[in-house]
Amino acid sequence: MKGQTSVFNTWGRNSRLYDRYTSNATDKLSSNEDLKEAQAEWEQFFINSHGDIFSGLDIDNPRESLFIDTLYYDFIVDQIIEFAERQLGFQVVNQEANSNTDALSFNFQSLHETIIDTDSIKRNIDEFLGKVDLVNSDSDFLRGLYESIISHEMRLQLGEYYTPRGVAELAVGELDVNDPESDTFLDPGCGSGIFLATCIDAKRDTLGDDLEPEALVDVITDTVYGVDLNPVAVKSAKLSYLLSLLPVLEEGDVDRLELPVFLADSLKLTRNDQIRFGDDTIDLTVDHLVGNPPWITWGNLSESVRDAWREKYVKQLDLLPHQGVETRLGHVNDDISVPFIWVCIHHYLDEEGDASFVLKRDIMKGPAGRLLRTQRVNSRPAAVRHIHDFNRLRPFGDDVGVHSAIYTLDADVESEFPIAVDSWKKTDGKPSFSTVEAMHNTLEHEETGMIPVEEDDLSSSWVREDAENRALGECEHDIRHGVKDDAKDVYSIDREQLNELEHDHIYPYIKSKHVVKYGLFGHALHLVPIKKANENNETELQNNCPETYEYLESNKQALEDRSSTWLDKGTFYNVFGLGEYTWSDYKVVWCRLGFKPHFAVVSTVDDEDLDEKMVIPGDHFMFISTDDKYEAHFLCGLLNSSIYQKSIKGIASEGKSSLSKTAISKLELPEYKETEDSKRLAELSMQAHGIVPQHTDVSKRKYNKKSIEELEVVQAEIDELVEEMLSEGSLFPDVGQSTLVSY
Helix, strand or coil, X not given: CCCHHHHHXXXXXXXXXXXXXXXXXXXXXXXCHXXXXXXXXXXXXXXXHHCCHHHHXXXXXXXXXXXXXXXXXXXXHHHHHHHHHHHHCCEECCCCCCCCCCCCCCCHHHHHHHHCCCCHHHHHHHHCCCHHHHHCCCHHHHHHXXXXXXXXXXXXXXXXXXXXXXXXXXXXXXXXXXXXXXXXXXXXXXXXXXXXXXXXXXXXXXXXXXXXXXXXXXXXXXXXXXXXXXXXXXXXXXXXXXHHHHHHHHXXXXXXXXXXXXXXXXXXXXXXXXXXXXXXXXXXXXXXXXEXXXXXXXXXXXXXXXXXXXXXXXXXCCCCCCCHHHCCCCHHHCECHHHHHHHHHHHHEEEEEEEEEEEEHHHHCCHHHHHHHHCEECCEEEEEEEEEECCCCXXXXXXXXXXXXXXXXXXXXXXXXXXXXXXXXXXXXXXCCCCHHHHHHHEEEEEEEEEEEECCEEEEXXXXXXXXXXXXXXXXXXXXXXXXXXXXXXXXCCHHHHHHCCCCCEEXXXXXXXXXXXXXXXXXXXXXXXXXXXCCCHXXXXXXXXXXXXXXXXXXXXXXXXXXHHHCCCCCCCCEXXXXXXXXXXXXXXXXXXXXXXXXXXXXXXXXXXXXXXXXXXXXXXXXXXXXXXXXXXXXXXXXXXXXXXXXXXXXXXXXXXXXXXXXXXXXXXXXXXXXXXXXXHHHHHHHHHHHHHHCCXXXXXXXXXXXXXXXXXXXXXXXXXXXXXXXXXXXXXXXXXXXXXX
């Protein structure tokens, strides 16, 4: 469209037209009963369907303000539609948002007539539109118009994120279309209609040379459907639908047009309106589902809507793939996007149909995505066939802080791994998502695959199969052995013995039973009489800690009888595995025996008798020492990530010491260089270490069976971050790069 910027200036929130309309509407609301009743019904409609979105908005008088904005946007769309009708000689017979359902009892058009007292505004519309502009308009025009009127706060509160054309084209392009003429498409949360426009364009491109314009219009309106529960979105989607049809309408002779975009609840939760279309009601069952479902958290839904979910779908569709305390709707305040598409697959997707949806990237990992990773809608298979992974790209703009991906699913097909993935990355230039072609020109993408972390649990977190290999490499850190004394009966100290010994050489001591991922499950007490192996401190010990020396002297025969040649040097109470590294401020520890790849950072503990003292790793432990807290937690985050854990399984031996120094040395454990990513990974590990102690007030057995939802959420972010760092190469930054964090 010509002069789009000037059009937005003329029609947008900062325009004189907007000021005039909204000023008139404000005045009329104070006195006109029809407007008052319409506002009350509109408010209740939104509260029933979306929860009290108004209370969460930082806007003056949000109820009135948002109602008037809705009226104004609806009015502008009406004028554009009516201009198109005048230019091309057709009539849209269902122009109102609620024309095909009974979702709202009032018509917006009658409210406009109450507010507008002259026809000068309609003349204003004609001045800024031309027939050529209208036919050649694109989705960016509609996006600009929508965002120039509807407030950013309201769009985010409703979970609406405008999908760029290129992303919509990718999603639609992944659908397995059998017959372009007869295959049916539905966007069950169509928003402003970008996916509908993309489906229409695909049909136009495929069928335009084979069908007459009139027949093509009939085919499209009989096969491409949209539904939304927001009247503004429905009106916007109708305009988008119409704009996509205009090139065909211009060539043909169509005098009557009914647009298949409906104001209804796709989920049938808050209402179950019959949809009227043509001369009959329709029951939507389609070959393909596509779209970008609402990203609204359960906490933002009204209690009545949450109750409706529980009553209608939780058991019917098995929407709770969690265990223990997780078995409740809205686990860790997930958003509703995955349950939304599960219900839509259940209601609308025909046998062996497919679906392509834009969802959050992080549902590949952690508890929030387990429902999708089950790949079953109750007993019905819904296999993820392909993923377009946008990694850290932000196709929705910088104000949307979450990462996204396109998931394509096949109904009634059993899942297979690896799942094919196109992984998209930045190049040196500015990325563009305006079209698929623009994406290919400004971005890089590589083909890879997703596999589950746990082979016997296909709904466990998914990781890149190539990233797993990248976790293998060189360890840049010395791996140390815990304290070895070969005299457990002598060096293990009971608390009853503390009254008989000085506390100087008694330390908190960890055995295999004491360590879980990201924390300690208690500790023992241990006598460590020297600071480093082979040290001769006998005189000092006699003088400063006589009771301790006497205790050791009383067990001298047992100590001298120890068989290990490692202990032949030094004093009779010599121990092995001691050095400066033992006394470092932080240690990343793990048990080398068996196969429990649980890594934790230890430093000091506040013991009830010893006060705060350094933790000493025992004989069964290996550790990496450092005096840098961030370095320790960075390494711990790497080692506990799903990718590293899967790599460890691949390299660990089947013998007794499966997590030996040799095994862990095969992992890529680089030197710590402070970047935004490495710092964030360390902070996530610290966060995890802060969660674990809140749950250790039970037996170890109960703890191991326990699901800690806060910890799972942190773990999912760790997994995602490590995967990105390995895939992008940011695990090994060059010193001096601009990625370094400065203070």
